[in-house]
Amino acid sequence: xxxxxxxxxxxxxxxxxxxxxxxxxxxxxxxxxxxxxxxxxxxxxxxxxxxxxxxxxxxxxxxxxxxxxxxxxxxxxxxxxxxxxxxxxxxxxxxxxxxxxxxxxxxxxxxxxxx
Amino acid sequence: xxxxxxxxxxxxxxxxxxxxxxxxxxxxxxxxxxxxxxxxxxxxxxxxxxxxxxxxxxxxxxxxxxxxxxxxxxxxxxxxxxxxxxxxxxxxxxxxxxxxxxxxxxxxxx
Numbered sequence: 001x002x003x004x005x006x007x008x009x010x011x012x013x014x015x016x017x018x019x020x021x022x023x024x025x026x027x028x029x030x031x032x033x034x035x036x037x038x039x040x041x042x043x044x045x046x047x048x049x050x051x052x053x054x055x056x057x058x059x060x061x062x063x064x065x066x067x068x069x070x071x072x073x074x075x076x077x078x079x080x081x082x083x084x085x086x087x088x089x090x091x092x093x094x095x096x097x098x099x100x101x102x103x104x105x106x107x108x109x110x111x112x113x114x115x
Numbered sequence: 116x117x118x119x120x121x122x123x124x125x126x127x128x129x130x131x132x133x134x135x136x137x138x139x140x141x142x143x144x145x146x147x148x149x150x151x152x153x154x155x156x157x158x159x160x161x162x163x164x165x166x167x168x169x170x171x172x173x174x175x176x177x178x179x180x181x182x183x184x185x186x187x188x189x190x191x192x193x194x195x196x197x198x199x200x201x202x203x204x205x206x207x208x209x210x211x212x213x214x215x216x217x218x219x220x221x222x223x224x225x
Binding site for chain 1: 212
């Protein structure tokens with residue numbers, strides 16, 4: 001069964017350093033999402049892509065976060081510089097645009113710890 | 116911002132018992148979805164119910180939706196230890212954007 005891939009699974013960094021996360025969605029899924037999940041809370045959407053275009057980045061802290069999906073397939077989320085409050089799980093999800101479906105498929109996440 | 120609020124925040128039951136989790140939301144929705152998250156893992160989609168539906172079943176799962184009360188419930192029947200996880204409701208109001216609640220932590224004791 002196809003899955004969303006994410007790497008790394010765990011990342012420890014010091015504040016003010018740069019960090020990047022990678023996501024490979026299920027093949028053929030045009031829509032890709034990045035979520036941030038603080039411990040004990042539900043995920044919150046950071047950015048949504050439709051193919052290579054950003055559809056919604058209203059919750060993305062653009063002074064330090066950036067996201068790209070250059071070829072409309074895999075995606076990278078970057079934080080520079082990282083802050084203590086960025087410690088969280090970063091989840092990637094994808095969704096097919098074929099048919100009438102709103103189901104999103106999530107990857108295993110990247111657990112970020114900022115020291 | 117969180118749209119949904121789950122109740123209870125934590126639930127502990129014995130294997131074989133039923134577990135009921137509730138979700139309330141604030142604005143009109145297109146659909147409501149339930150997801151499960153095992154500790155430290157990604158989310159797994161369980162079931163989707165559209166705004167014009169009142170009840171859906173999937174295996175041991177039963178979901179109800181009351182749009183007049185802006186609430187939904189998830190029932191897991193004959194629970195198993197493997198059902199131990201966090202359960203989140205998520206609403207879709209426009210497009211495909213999911214807005215999650217804060218989740219219910221379910222513990223099923225063997």
